[in-house]
Amino acid sequence: MDVKEAKEKFIESWGKMASEWGINRSMAQVHALLLVSPEPLTADQVMQELDIARGNANMNLRALVDWGLVHKQLRNGERKEYFFAEKDMWTVVRQIIINRKKRELDPMLRVLDEMAGVEEKCPDSEHFCSVVRDIRTFSHKASLTLDSLVKADANWFTRTFLNMVR
Amino acid sequence: MDVKEAKEKFIESWGKMASEWGINRSMAQVHALLLVSPEPLTADQVMQELDIARGNANMNLRALVDWGLVHKQLRNGERKEYFFAEKDMWTVVRQIIINRKKRELDPMLRVLDEMAGVEEKCPDSEHFCSVVRDIRTFSHKASLTLDSLVKADANWFTRTFLNMVR
DNA sequence: CACATCTTTCAATTTTTTTTGAAAACAAAA
DNA sequence: TTTTGTTTTCAAAAAAAATTGAAAGATGTG
Numbered sequence: 001m002d003v004k005e006a007k008e009k010f011i012e013s014w015g016k017m018a019s020e021w022g023i024n025r026s027m028a029q030v031h032a033l034l035l036v037s038p039e040p041l042t043a044d045q046v047m048q049e050l051d052i053a054r055g056n057a058n059m060n061l062r063a064l065v066d067w068g069l070v071h072k073q074l075r076n077g078e079r080k081e082y083f084f085a086e087k088d089m090w091t092v093v094r095q096i097i098i099n100r101k102k103r104e105l106d107p108m109l110r111v112l113d114e115m116a117g118v119e120e121k122c123p124d125s126e127h128f129c130s131v132v133r134d135i136r137t138f139s140h141k142a143s144l145t146l147d148s149l150v151k152a153d154a155n156w157f158t159r160t161f162l163n164m165v166r
Numbered sequence: 167m168d169v170k171e172a173k174e175k176f177i178e179s180w181g182k183m184a185s186e187w188g189i190n191r192s193m194a195q196v197h198a199l200l201l202v203s204p205e206p207l208t209a210d211q212v213m214q215e216l217d218i219a220r221g222n223a224n225m226n227l228r229a230l231v232d233w234g235l236v237h238k239q240l241r242n243g244e245r246k247e248y249f250f251a252e253k254d255m256w257t258v259v260r261q262i263i264i265n266r267k268k269r270e271l272d273p274m275l276r277v278l279d280e281m282a283g284v285e286e287k288c289p290d291s292e293h294f295c296s297v298v299r300d301i302r303t304f305s306h307k308a309s310l311t312l313d314s315l316v317k318a319d320a321n322w323f324t325r326t327f328l329n330m331v332r
Numbered sequence: 333c334a335c336a337t338c339t340t341t342c343a344a345t346t347t348t349t350t351t352t353g354a355a356a357a358c359a360a361a362a
Numbered sequence: 363t364t365t366t367g368t369t370t371t372c373a374a375a376a377a378a379a380a381t382t383g384a385a386a387g388a389t390g391t392g
Contacts, residue, residue, distance in 0.1 A: 001280070001281075001283050001284055002284070003284055003288065003290055003291040003294055006281050006283075006284040006294065006298075007294060009277070009280070009281070010277070010281060010298070013273075013274070013277040014274075014277075017270070017273055017274055017277075019188070019378090019379095020188055020269045020270050020273070021188060021270055022185070022186055022187060022188035024349080024350065024351095025350085026350075026351075035297050036293070036294050036297055038289070038290060038293040042368095043368085043369075044368095052351075052352090053351060053352045053353060054352085054353070054354095054369085054370095055351075055352065055353065055354095055370080055371075055372080056350080056351055056352070058369065058370065058371090059351095059370090059371095062370090079359080079360065079361095079366095079367060079368060080367080080368065080369090081368085081369080087297065087300075089300040089301060089303075089304045090304075093304060103186045104183070104186050104187055107179075107183055107186070108179070108180075108183055111175070111176070111179040111180075111183075114167070114175070115167075115172050115175070115176060117167050117172075118167055118168070118169055118172040122169065123204070124169055124204060125169040127202070127204040128169055128172065128173060128176075128202050131201050131202055131253065132172075132176070134253075134255040135255060137255075138255045138256075138259060185348090185349095190379080190380060190381095191380080192380075192381075208338095209338085209339075210338090218381075218382090219381060219382045219383060220339085220340095220382085220383070220384095221340080221341075221342080221381075221382065221383070221384095222380080222381055222382070224339065224340065224341090225340085225341090225381095228339095228340090245336095245337060245338060245389080245390070246337080246338060246339090247338085247339085333392105334391100334392090335390105335391080335392085336389100336390090336391080336392100337388100337389085337390085337391100338387105338388080338389080338390100339386105339387080339388070339389095340385105340386080340387070340388085341384105341385085341386075341387085342382105342383100342384100342385095342386100343382105343383105343384100344381105344382085344383095344384105345380105345381080345382070345383100346379105346380080346381070346382085347378105347379085347380070347381080348377105348378085348379070348380080349376105349377085349378070349379080350375105350376080350377070350378080351374105351375080351376070351377080352372105352373105352374085352375070352376085353372100353373105353374095353375100354371105354372100354373100354374105355370105355371085355372095355373105356369105356370080356371075356372100357368105357369080357370070357371085358367105358368080358369075358370085359366100359367090359368080359369095360365105360366090360367085360368095361364100361365085361366080361367100362363100362364085362365075362366095
């Protein structure tokens with residue numbers, strides 16, 4: 001397999017996988033493209049490489065910048081914006097954790113906290129509350145853990161994970 | 167908020183959240199319904215409660231059983247199947263980890279392993295390989311960690327997580 | 333076997349999500 | 363100010379995913 005082929009395969013796979021991750025294909029492909037580009041790219045180059053429309057490229061580049069996975073570069077004398085991917089994997093993972101936690105875990109916590117207001121009266125309620133309480137306990141624990149993970153530095157992360165694997 | 171209301175809210179929220187998780191709404195709602203049902207339910211009861219079609223209920227019940235989040239109960243003398251949710255939260259989380267890892271992480275690992283075959287010749291390739299190598303290292307570490315998590319028992323899990331939070 | 337009860341399948345439909353592309357907005361330079 | 367190169371927006375179109383429901387498939391029963 002040569003480099004060009006491998007890059008294409010990487011971009012394609014990253015995109016296909018994204019749907020499983022609940023992230024749209026274009027966003028993942030733009031990310032993948034920038035990850036494997038040694039040089040920053042303009043929106044035009046991105047749309048050309050991936051054969052996607054301007055609006056699509058623009059929206060997803062912005063989303064990636066929001067996620068903290070891609071950065072803008074401004075060159076003096078030039079008006080267009082260049083984009084390049086964050087290459088430090090620990091930062092990438094941290095940003096993904098932050099964003100997915102915000103989307104996936106936090107809304108759940110909010111709902112569960114509301115649920116906590118239900119009083120335990122009838123047998124039904126007892127069962128319901130016990131289920132909700134268990135989920136809440138777990139979710140809060142997970143939330144705290146992810147928060148510390150995010151605050152930790154790369155070495156601490158590696159160390160802790162290696163400890164877990166033993 | 168009374169119990170009935172809370173249950174409905176729980177089912178609705180769990181379903182809405184599911185789309186963010188890359189899991190379809192019906193599957194999540196069926197799961198939520200069974201979680202808060204003190205008694206096992208039949209497919210008919212599920213379709214009635216959630217107002218969904220037979221095929222939908224059947225497919226998602228099967229999927230949930232596949233995921234190990236729901237179990238079947240057969241009652242002698244009766245022909246229909248009853249379904250009830252796994253209530254032990256550690257088991258639920260473990261099953262979700264297993265299934266999401268299979269869907270999300272494992273395919274990525276396979277692709278990355280293929281990529282590893284690319285030789286480092288031109289400057290481009292060097293950059294490409296370095297990116298892929300980093301992602302691979304991280305992913306393998308994550309994979310190992312999740313594997314041990316899954317094998318661990320609930321106490322070990324809690325202990326380790328608490329250690330991380332410190 | 334024929335019937336009754338329940339489960340599974342799947343083509344067609346509906347809903348949701350993503351993508352397009354033309355127009356508007358913006359901002360630097362002439 | 364006008365021109366020019368660029369980004370942003372968003373309604374419409376396309377694509378993808380989920381859902382329906384009727385029909386077929388099982389499976390136990392008289």
